[in-house]
Amino acid sequence: MKIAIVGSGALGLYYGGLLQRGGNEVHFLLRSDYEAIIRSGLTVHSINGDFHLPTVNGHKDPAEIGDVDLVLVGLKTFANSRFEELLTPLLAPRTQILTLQNGLGNEETLAELFGAERVIGGVAFLCSNRGEPGHVHHLAAGRVIIGEYLNSDQGRLESLSESFRSAGIDCRTTPDLKRTRWEKLVWNIPYNGLCALLQQSVDLLMMVPASRKLVRELMVEVIDAANLQGLTKPIPEGYADSMLDFTDGMGVYKPSMQIDREEGRELEIPAIFRTPLEYGRKQGIAMPRVEMLTALLEQCGVS
Amino acid sequence: MKIAIVGSGALGLYYGGLLQRGGNEVHFLLRSDYEAIIRSGLTVHSINGDFHLPTVNGHKDPAEIGDVDLVLVGLKTFANSRFEELLTPLLAPRTQILTLQNGLGNEETLAELFGAERVIGGVAFLCSNRGEPGHVHHLAAGRVIIGEYLNSDQGRLESLSESFRSAGIDCRTTPDLKRTRWEKLVWNIPYNGLCALLQQSVDLLMMVPASRKLVRELMVEVIDAANLQGLTKPIPEGYADSMLDFTDGMGVYKPSMQIDREEGRELEIPAIFRTPLEYGRKQGIAMPRVEMLTALLEQCGVS
Numbered sequence: 001m002k003i004a005i006v007g008s009g010a011l012g013l014y015y016g017g018l019l020q021r022g023g024n025e026v027h028f029l030l031r032s033d034y035e036a037i038i039r040s041g042l043t044v045h046s047i048n049g050d051f052h053l054p055t056v057n058g059h060k061d062p063a064e065i066g067d068v069d070l071v072l073v074g075l076k077t078f079a080n081s082r083f084e085e086l087l088t089p090l091l092a093p094r095t096q097i098l099t100l101q102n103g104l105g106n107e108e109t110l111a112e113l114f115g116a117e118r119v120i121g122g123v124a125f126l127c128s129n130r131g132e133p134g135h136v137h138h139l140a141a142g143r144v145i146i147g148e149y150l151n152s153d154q155g156r157l158e159s160l161s162e163s164f165r166s167a168g169i170d171c172r173t174t175p176d177l178k179r180t181r182w183e184k185l186v187w188n189i190p191y192n193g194l195c196a197l198l199q200q201s202v203d204l205l206m207m208v209p210a211s212r213k214l215v216r217e218l219m220v221e222v223i224d225a226a227n228l229q230g231l232t233k234p235i236p237e238g239y240a241d242s243m244l245d246f247t248d249g250m251g252v253y254k255p256s257m258q259i260d261r262e263e264g265r266e267l268e269i270p271a272i273f274r275t276p277l278e279y280g281r282k283q284g285i286a287m288p289r290v291e292m293l294t295a296l297l298e299q300c301g302v303s
Numbered sequence: 304m305k306i307a308i309v310g311s312g313a314l315g316l317y318y319g320g321l322l323q324r325g326g327n328e329v330h331f332l333l334r335s336d337y338e339a340i341i342r343s344g345l346t347v348h349s350i351n352g353d354f355h356l357p358t359v360n361g362h363k364d365p366a367e368i369g370d371v372d373l374v375l376v377g378l379k380t381f382a383n384s385r386f387e388e389l390l391t392p393l394l395a396p397r398t399q400i401l402t403l404q405n406g407l408g409n410e411e412t413l414a415e416l417f418g419a420e421r422v423i424g425g426v427a428f429l430c431s432n433r434g435e436p437g438h439v440h441h442l443a444a445g446r447v448i449i450g451e452y453l454n455s456d457q458g459r460l461e462s463l464s465e466s467f468r469s470a471g472i473d474c475r476t477t478p479d480l481k482r483t484r485w486e487k488l489v490w491n492i493p494y495n496g497l498c499a500l501l502q503q504s505v506d507l508l509m510m511v512p513a514s515r516k517l518v519r520e521l522m523v524e525v526i527d528a529a530n531l532q533g534l535t536k537p538i539p540e541g542y543a544d545s546m547l548d549f550t551d552g553m554g555v556y557k558p559s560m561q562i563d564r565e566e567g568r569e570l571e572i573p574a575i576f577r578t579p580l581e582y583g584r585k586q587g588i589a590m591p592r593v594e595m596l597t598a599l600l601e602q603c604g605v606s
Contacts, residue, residue: 210598295513302507
């Protein structure tokens with residue numbers, strides 16, 4: 001399979017590296033890592049075993065790549081305004097677009113620009129951070145769950161999932177992408193938000209009972225809003241507890257938004273916070289703690 | 304009147320300075336400002352006019368002061384464990400104790416240690432900050448509202464208030480100290496909390512609609528809890544709007560807790576947050592945003 005990775009950050013480099021190692025023709029659209037990767041390839045430091053790819057197809061311009069079978073979108077959502085410029089050269093009628101970005105609204109934007117039929121969404125439960133240029137660190141977890149946005153051909157989805165699995169990616173499919181997206185928000189909203197706000201890794205939140213309680217309360221607000229969105233089956237409140245347990249296993253992990261703030265990048269507040277709040281509001285549900293966290297995060301950018 | 308100022312911070316130095324200028328025998332219990340004040344006196348930089356007191360009674364040990372007519376307590380509440388050591392040498396049967404400290408629980412502690420009859424409470428709507436040693440800056444407002452804790456002799460209170468007014472302090476009395484304390488919390492909880500958390504002065508909160516909305520929501524939670532505490536009359540919700548207007552007039556003001564955090568001091572979380580939350584909980588009222596803010600502030604101290 002010929003695959004383009006658009007958004008070669010901690011997520012794109014890791015999955016792209018696995019897909020190339022698994023025998024696919026992978027092309028990475030690169031910015032800051034370009035020189036290092038062209039010169040020395042890509043090194044993946046992983047809890048599942050390190051590996052090095054000495055030769056990597058790195059590009060600065062998507063036109064160099066040409067059309068592909070699959071575009072894997074790992075861009076930060078604040079770069080979604082560049083979709084048209086970055087993806088158009090990669091598309092043929094056969095091309096599928098898989099977005100593994102955070103938050104809500106990404107499939108909608110891609111569908112509007114390029115047609116809903118080719119859009120597949122997914123969430124990654126992946127703890128990874130970028131290292132020095134040309135290096136990516138896989139610290140924990142790694143499961144990808146993918147689902148069709150509108151296309152009802154589950155065969156296509158199973159086939160894509162099988163390709164990922166054969167490259168060593170723990171990939172599953174979901175018949176309810178919306179539910180899966182909201183499940184990911186149950187993690188993203190408290191941890192990305194609180195860790196970015198407080199500039200603390202997840203372990204520090206988990207060890208203080210009042211903060212652990214706050215994390216759970218935020219999770220329950222998200223679950224309650226999710227369950228008004230017409231899911232195929234509700235997310236049980238116990239999902240919050242399983243996410244707390246999952247996070248206990250992560251150790252000293254910094255969520256992406258904390259790193260974005262540390263490095264002075266824009267925060268993914270619209271996709272991860274404002275859009276879910278809006279979806280909640282449309283169904284008449286208030287999310288007071290999520291709204292407070294959102295206001296606090298936005299206020300961090302004020303000076 | 305012979306007055307001891309215990310807790311000579313931005314509040315104690317300012318009101319103590321006015322009381323001395325007004326003809327009272329004022330003794331300041333000092334720590335960091337001791338050398339500067341003994342050497343060069345006290346300078347008050349005030350929106351109402353600067354003044355300098357070349358000779359000031361400064362002390363490091365309360366035993367040097369002996370007994371007084373009035374002890375004015377301006378200590379940070381986390382120093383309340385030192386009440387016995389600091390106040391005992393100052394007390395004769397006639398001695399009144401006025402606490403202008405933040406939050407809830409100060410009168411209770413003083414009453415338990417020294418007898419409820421002599422305790423008077425008060426709140427100060429004062430914007431002042433310490434400058435270099437021996438200097439205090441009065442930036443805005445300044446009103447003091449005092450009330451009896453248990454003593455029903457309003458004559459004593461009026462007489463004290465009149466002494467303050469004759470020293471140029473805008474002093475009023477309240478027949479309901481509890482209500483006045485909660486009114487002050489309507490300001491202290493959002494502004495001390497959010498400014499300390501975000502390390503931003505009040506003006507930055509006020510200029511962003513989402514933060515301004517959050518400030519008001521926090522205020523309304525405090526008002527709702529206050530109105531379950533058996534006040535003589537309820538605090539109207541419109542009090543929140545008057546506090547927002549009041550704060551608009553402050554400009555670039557840093558609340559004390561923001562400065563405490565900047566300077567690495569302990570934060571007054573028990574008196575300003577945890578005790579009010581507990582009083583609310585006893586009356587069956589949840590204050591979700593106040594509780595979240597409290598957890599976030601406590602988490603700031605975790606590393």
